[in-house]
Amino acid sequence: MAGDQVSIERARPGDLGQILRNYQHFWGDLELPRYLHHPMFIYEFGDTAFVARRPDGVIAGYLLGFVAPTGDGYIHFVAVRDDARGLGLGQRLYAAFTEAALARGAVALKAITNPGNEASIAFHQRLGFDAALSEDYGGAGRPRIVMRRALLPAPGLGRS
Numbered sequence: 674m675a676g677d678q679v680s681i682e683r684a685r686p687g688d689l690g691q692i693l694r695n696y697q698h699f700w701g702d703l704e705l706p707r708y709l710h711h712p713m714f715i716y717e718f719g720d721t722a723f724v725a726r727r728p729d730g731v732i733a734g735y736l737l738g739f740v741a742p743t744g745d746g747y748i749h750f751v752a753v754r755d756d757a758r759g760l761g762l763g764q765r766l767y768a769a770f771t772e773a774a775l776a777r778g779a780v781a782l783k784a785i786t787n788p789g790n791e792a793s794i795a796f797h798q799r800l801g802f803d804a805a806l807s808e809d810y811g812g813a814g815r816p817r818i819v820m821r822r823a824l825l826p827a828p829g830l831g832r833s
Contacts, residue, residue, distance in 0.1 A: 678727065678728055679725045679726065679727055679728075679733050679734075679757070679760065679762060679765075680725070680726050681723055681724075681725055681726075681762075681765050681766060681768075681769045682723065682724055682726055683719060683720065683722065683723060683724075684714070684715050684719060684722035684723060684724050684735065684737075685715070685724075686712075686715055686716070688715065688724050688732060688735070689710060689712060689714075689715050691731075691732050692710065692724075692732055692735055693707055693710060695732070695754070698754045698755050698756065699734075699735075699752040699753070699754055699755075700752060701755065705750075709749075709750070710737065710750065714737040714738075714739070714749065717739075718737075718738070718739040720773055720777070721738045721739050721740060721746070721770060721773045721774060721777070722735075722736065722737050722738065723735065723736045723766050723769045723770060723773075724736075725753070725757070725762040725765065725766060727757075731754075732754075733753065733754050733756075733757035733760075733762055734751070734752060734753035734754060734757060734762040734763065734766055735750070735751070735752060735766070736748060736750070736751040736766040736767065736769070736770050737749045737750045737751075738770050738774070740774050740777040740778065740779045741783075744778065744779055744780040744781060745779065745780075745781050745782070745783040745821075746770065746771065746773075746774025746775075746777075746779035746781065746782045746783070746824070747782075747783050747784070748767075748770065748782065748783070748784040751763060751766055751767070751784075763796060764800065767782075767800060770782075771824065774824065775824055779824055780823065780824055781821055781822060781823050781824055782802070782821065782822045782824060783819070783820065783821050784797055784802070784820045785810065785817045785818065785819055785820070786817065786818050786820070787816075787817065787818070788806060788816050788817070788818055790818070793818075794818055794820070797820040797822075798820075800822065801822050802820040802821060802822040803820065803821055803822065804818050804819070804820045805818070805819050805820075805821075806818060806819075807819045
C-alpha cells in the first residue's frame, strides 16, 4: 500500500481500542506499559492526537501528544505499524501535530526517549530536533534523551 492512500486524521474515541488490540504491530516485543496510552489523549487532548488511517479503516500509525503550559508541543507516543513503515507516515503525523501545536500557541516540539533508542533519536534528528542526554530526567539514575525543535509561527498565526 502506498503512503498517499493513507489519510492523516484526528483520533476518534474508538481508535485507542484498535491501537491497543494491535499493539504488537506497533511495538513488537517492546514492553511499553499499555496504560501509558491513556484515554485522556483522545478525550482531553483530541485536537493534538492523530492517526494514519488506511482506506479499510485500519490504523497504520498514530501520534499522541499535547501542548504543555511551557509552550512545548509534547509528543508522548508516535508509532507506525510494522507493515506500513517506510511510507513516510511518521513524518506526516508529525506535520499534522506541528500544525495543531502551532494553532494552540506552541513555540517548540519536544519528545523523550531512552538513550538506547537509536532509531527514535535518528528519526527526530532527521526532522531537525536537537538531542541531549538528561541524566535524571526519568528520576534518579534514569537518563533520557530530550529532543527539542523550535517552531516558527506560520504566517497569520499570532501569539497572544
